[in-house]
Amino acid sequence: MKGAANTSNKLDPTSFMTSSFIRYLVMVQKELLEQARSYKLLWVPLVFVLLGIMQPVSTYYMPVILEHAGSLPEGTVIDIPMPLGAEVLAQTLQQFGTLGMLVLVLACMGTVSGERLSGVSAIILVKPISASAYISSKWTSMLLLAWGSLAAGYLASWYYTGLLIGETPIVQAYESMLVYGLWLSAVMTITLLFSTWLRSSAAAAFAALGGALMLTLLASLFPKQLGWTPGALSGFAYQLAAAGTPDSSTLSAAVVVTIVCMLGSISLAALQLRKSLAAE
Amino acid sequence: MTALLEVKDLTKAFGTVKAVDGIHFTIAEGHCVALLGPNGAGKTTTIRMIAGLLKQTSGQMVFKGAGNRGEHRELIGYLPQTPSFHNWMTGFEFVVYAGQLCGLTSAEAKKSAKELVERVGIAGAAKRRIGSYSGGMKQRLGLAQALVHRPKLLVMDEPVSALDPIGRREVLDLLRELKRETTVLFSTHVLHDAEALCDDVIIIREGKVALQGAIETIRDERRKPIINLQLENDESSRQWLALFIQTIRDEKRLANQLSLFETAEQHEGAASFAVKDVDAARQLLIGEMARNQIKISKLEVGHSSLEDLFMKVVGE
Incomplete structure (x- = not known):
């Protein structure tokens, strides 16, 4: 694969670059079509939208719900202070971090391992495409799904929060979404890496979720020492949403480190794919 | 090419x-x-x-x-x-x-x-x-x-x-x-x-x-022409066949390059010959048998198949 790049580069660098890029786009297209045909493109965003709506709605109706729960003695006065809109948004992000992330990881866990298990990859990878184009096309489509779902869910949450609880400036929501999206992207990248590495899709999902949990846990246990790691991103996003002002230098360090780690993981996945093909 | x-x-x-x-x-x-x-x-x-x-x-x-x-x-x-x-x-x-x-x-x-x-x-x-x-x-x-x-x-x-x-x-x-x-x-x-x-x-x-x-x-x-011969099971035919095969083997032993036959195998009243030249060998056989008034029941000309060859190469 490397060899092909070298020789073709000598001949005509621009045409090689474009043809390689076109093949990458073709594969992205195929991935998106697959997401559409398997209805992932429908139900993953739907889960996020539901989660997003549920948070403000359940907060708003909490007193009513408690009243009707029936286990309270007659005459109980329920007085729950209505939280700020920004707080509800932060809670929404926390919802995305559990159920939303689970759904995303489950939807993407078989992206490479599934194709290898079924044997399709034997037909696809003998075509003149590079392992990195194959991996990046999967990565791109996974990220599109994650960002799309997050944006849809968060927008729904922001709208309902504004209606029921209180308006939040959209810039604030926007910033927290960017940071949170980066965290989801990191988790997706880990999923892709494990899906390439491990034979079983379930093991890939388990490893990815475990890895994400570990990263968050470490960052929250040692916020001073590990504030710059990807695991701290979700915390920063909650802070941003709840109108807090996080330490901007640590935040930017975490952003840079996360992006570097993601690029590293993709390269590692491509390398792994090439190696496992040779070893099979 | x-x-x-x-x-x-x-x-x-x-x-x-x-x-x-x-x-x-x-x-x-x-x-x-x-x-x-x-x-x-x-x-x-x-x-x-x-x-x-x-x-x-x-x-x-x-x-x-x-x-x-x-x-x-x-x-x-x-x-x-x-x-x-x-x-x-x-x-x-x-x-x-x-x-x-x-x-x-x-x-x-x-x-x-x-x-x-x-x-x-x-x-x-x-x-x-x-x-x-x-x-x-x-x-x-x-x-x-x-x-x-x-x-x-x-x-x-x-x-x-x-x-x-x-x-x-x-x-x-x-x-x-x-x-x-x-x-x-x-x-x-x-x-x-x-x-x-x-x-x-x-x-x-x-x-x-x-x-x-x-x-x-x-x-x-690799493929060799083969002549399969079957005779009726009477005394004189059997004797002739035994003698004929003996002659071929003798010729072979003397390393007679002109011999038409490469190998000869006898099983009961039948024999199979791997030959170099089918036509000449067939003529010779028929001539011999006619002269000795041998009772032929079957004479068949064929080839050793590629299947035989494949089995031989793979099984060797």
């Missing part, structure tokens, strides 16, 4: 086991070549190395028109033993996708795919999801996707082994047509398929080439 692919000392070791051990062969442009061998001989390993799915331990492959490995993937169309596809795609979509991955534009790929699904006979099912295809249809779809970018070399791993007799014949007919347009290399453990389709055959055994060459040449060189 130019060599499209030269395989030199190709070796693949899995741990300490050498699945392929220094294979050496050449595939001429426009030829149809069968890689023939019993199960476990290293056919699939060789095919996968040529397709670029497996990296060789040592040795090299030189493709005409490709400077190095890697680039040669554009020249190859590959069909695995049991191809699987994206089952959510339609057959047509998959062929177009394969074409685009090989560098065709969307329009070129669609045009080529349209021709090919027609050609391999799945045009009626081209708009259906691949998940609903039968084994034979998948094999044809596999062929279509392998051919979509007009490869120089079509490489197939046991293309008909998994099919029922009807599917098998259909695919063989298709291959017979395709081999006129492109160079074909396929592996099989069925001699008959190789004989029906191929110009050249490479017989491998335990990872090594046991015999290779043009089928015609092998047949002509």
